[in-house]
Amino acid sequence: MELKHVSFAYTPDHPLVKDFTAQVPEGQILTILGPNGAGKSTLLNLLDGQLMPSEGEILLADKPSADYSLKDRTAQIAVVSQQHQTYDDMTVREIVKIGRRPFHGLLDTVTDAEVAPFLDQVQLTAYADRALTSLSGGQQQRVWIAMALAQEPNYLLLDEPTTYLDIRYQGELMALIKQLQQDQSMTVILVLHDINQALQVSDAVWLIKNGALVQAGTPQDVINEQLLSDVFEMTVRIVDLPDYGRYVIQVPEVVGQDFD
Numbered sequence: 001m002e003l004k005h006v007s008f009a010y011t012p013d014h015p016l017v018k019d020f021t022a023q024v025p026e027g028q029i030l031t032i033l034g035p036n037g038a039g040k041s042t043l044l045n046l047l048d049g050q051l052m053p054s055e056g057e058i059l060l061a062d063k064p065s066a067d068y069s070l071k072d073r074t075a076q077i078a079v080v081s082q083q084h085q086t087y088d089d090m091t092v093r094e095i096v097k098i099g100r101r102p103f104h105g106l107l108d109t110v111t112d113a114e115v116a117p118f119l120d121q122v123q124l125t126a127y128a129d130r131a132l133t134s135l136s137g138g139q140q141q142r143v144w145i146a147m148a149l150a151q152e153p154n155y156l157l158l159d160e161p162t163t164y165l166d167i168r169y170q171g172e173l174m175a176l177i178k179q180l181q182q183d184q185s186m187t188v189i190l191v192l193h194d195i196n197q198a199l200q201v202s203d204a205v206w207l208i209k210n211g212a213l214v215q216a217g218t219p220q221d222v223i224n225e226q227l228l229s230d231v232f233e234m235t236v237r238i239v240d241l242p243d244y245g246r247y248v249i250q251v252p253e254v255v256g257q258d259f260d
């Protein structure tokens with residue numbers, strides 16, 4: 001997947017994504033990092049085809065993304081977004097079956113056996129007959145991931161998947177995403193706010209600001225004090241923790257304090 005000189009604006013006088021050119025590293029975990037309002041979700045929606053570029057093009061398997069039918073694009077790309085449709089009355093298994101839609105004319109023809117592997121992958125087999133609303137936030141997030149996996153996508157896109165999860169669930173979810181990506185050689189594209197999560201899971205990072213790419217590369221290349229401080233407009237320090245490795249600290253602005 002590749003963006004070539006992509007620009008996007010909801011209204012012509014307010015461009016949100018500006019002349020964005022970058023290649024998604026295939027079979028890796030790519031994280032998009034940047035401040036609030038930088039255009040991360042917009043970029044994800046451009047990549048998944050929900051939005052179309054105002055200028056430039058997005059290539060999917062070397063073919064313009066715009067040339068794909070919705071069904072063909074859905075067979076390639078699955079999205080776990082922050083806004084979920086209301087499936088409150090449905091069971092976990094019924095929701096995961098919705099992910100099989102690209103393979104069936106009628107949802108009624110999706111069998112329990114067909115979705116069993118996806119429930120298993122996110123360790124929700126024991127919860128299959130439970131109503132969505134009876135699950136914790138972390139378990140619900142795993143339901144959305146199972147639904148996306150049921151599409152058997154080449155690309156799995158997740159927009160801030162750890163929002164609203166406590167730190168233990170955040171860690172578990174990121175470990176699950178990494179495991180799934182390795183087992184299935186999928187390309188995973190994440191939008192994250194937590195730079196340390198990005199450091200832990202990412203093979204590649206795009207750092208963006210005001211809808212433009214500031215730097216693309218490995219976490220080692222991109223996650224450095226100077227770039228982060230510039231993009232987030234605050235002092236960022238990176239320390240080396242014993243038995244852990246690099247850890248990013250966002251230093252609060254305290255007047256008169258000397259951090260050295």
Ligand SMILES: Nc1ncnc2c1ncn2[C@@H]1O[C@H](COP(=O)(O)OP(=O)(O)OP(=O)(O)O)[C@@H](O)[C@H]1O
Pocket residue numbers: 010016034035036037038039040041042043
């Ligand atoms: N449907 C829309 N119509 C008009 N403007 C929009 C729409 N959706 C988003 N925007 C604006 O586009 C800008 C970028 O939004 P986007 O959600 O892509 O940023 P983001 O980097 O994901 O932000 P955050 O980190 O806060 O989630 C914001 O200023 C937002 O107000």
